[in-house]
Amino acid sequence: MFSVKELVESSTMQSVPSNYICHKTPEDFMLNYETENIPTIDFLQLTSSNPNERSNAIQQLGDACRDWGFFMLINHGVPETLREKMVRVGQSFFDLSKEEKMEFAGEKILDPIRYGTSFNLMVDTALFWRDYLKCLVHPHFNAPSKPPGLRMNVELGSQVLVINCYPPCPNPELVMGLPAHTDHGLLTLLQQNHLGGLQIQHKGKWIPINPLPKSFLINTGDHMEILTNGKYKSIIHRAVVNTNGTRISIGTAHGPNLDTIVGPAPELVGDDNPALYRAITYRDYILLQQSNELDKKTCLERIRI
Numbered sequence: 001m002f003s004v005k006e007l008v009e010s011s012t013m014q015s016v017p018s019n020y021i022c023h024k025t026p027e028d029f030m031l032n033y034e035t036e037n038i039p040t041i042d043f044l045q046l047t048s049s050n051p052n053e054r055s056n057a058i059q060q061l062g063d064a065c066r067d068w069g070f071f072m073l074i075n076h077g078v079p080e081t082l083r084e085k086m087v088r089v090g091q092s093f094f095d096l097s098k099e100e101k102m103e104f105a106g107e108k109i110l111d112p113i114r115y116g117t118s119f120n121l122m123v124d125t126a127l128f129w130r131d132y133l134k135c136l137v138h139p140h141f142n143a144p145s146k147p148p149g150l151r152m153n154v155e156l157g158s159q160v161l162v163i164n165c166y167p168p169c170p171n172p173e174l175v176m177g178l179p180a181h182t183d184h185g186l187l188t189l190l191q192q193n194h195l196g197g198l199q200i201q202h203k204g205k206w207i208p209i210n211p212l213p214k215s216f217l218i219n220t221g222d223h224m225e226i227l228t229n230g231k232y233k234s235i236i237h238r239a240v241v242n243t244n245g246t247r248i249s250i251g252t253a254h255g256p257n258l259d260t261i262v263g264p265a266p267e268l269v270g271d272d273n274p275a276l277y278r279a280i281t282y283r284d285y286i287l288l289q290q291s292n293e294l295d296k297k298t299c300l301e302r303i304r305i
């Protein structure tokens with residue numbers, strides 16, 4: 001069996017197969033529902049022609065990156081119809097036949113188009129309850145030739161597009177869609193269908209995220225922490241699954257060009273602030289992350305000086 005979706009659809013499965021059961025600690029179940037303070041950034045204010053309004057918004061953005069590593073972006077200008085279409089075509093990829101999807105099953109981590117399941121089957125000790133489609137979309141745009149509508153034009157940005165498919169699960173408490181981890185890029189933009197599941201770790205507690213309607217969820221990644229020499233930390237997050245329906249989330253990881261060597265910005269390094277991370281190309285960092293088990297901030301720790 002290659003995908004969770006096939007597993008869910010093909011069998012009379014009553015409970016989760018043992019190779020999907022992951023070890024969880026009591027802390028993993030402790031949730032903090034005090035979500036009212038999650039920062040919201042207004043893109044209209046960020047791009048306002050009024051300097052006071054703009055400087056206020058920039059200040060709020062800096063505070064959100066420093067204190068949370070996470071915020072909701074509103075008034076971003078991406079039409080709701082386009083966001084809904086993205087989720088619809090994203091999901092329709094997983095509805096293709098097994099044979100059609102397997103045409104896009106990449107073998108190597110940085111293959112331009114890669115359909116797969118879990119995280120990295122070579123290293124995962126417990127399998128994750130998710131299937132995915134990953135595409136390198138900048139500087140060269142790659143997308144599967146089907147289903148129609150999944151191809152788009154992207155002119156700016158350095159991005160990897162990840163469409164996650166988390167089928168319903170009979171025992172959600174036993175498995176993980178994606179375990180606690182950080183993302184590799186600078187910033188990740190995330191949108192989802194009607195089902196929640198994202199949780200972020202803030203001050204040691206897990207906070208379930210219920211996004212504001214029409215907002216993008218934005219989180220800082222490891223390259224933000226490297227570049228700012230630890231000022232803006234990458235945020236630990238995870239995706240839990242549910243019994244009710246298929247959850248689709250679409251993330252775009254924005255980072256530098258794959259061959260860019262990234263280290264702490266010289267302006268942020270000095271006698272009082274020694275460099276915390278060794279410089280490495282973005283490509284090598286992604287390979288390092290994806291070749292090891294996905295586990296909190298262990299990848300960043302590997303390049304700590």
Ligand SMILES: O=C(O)CCC(=O)C(=O)O
Pocket residue numbers: 162164178183190192197198199237238239249251
């Ligand atoms: O599904 C989600 O909400 C999170 C996805 C995620 O963290 C990722 O793709 O890196």
Ligand SMILES: [Fe+2]
Pocket residue numbers: 181182183237
């Ligand atoms: Fe993530």
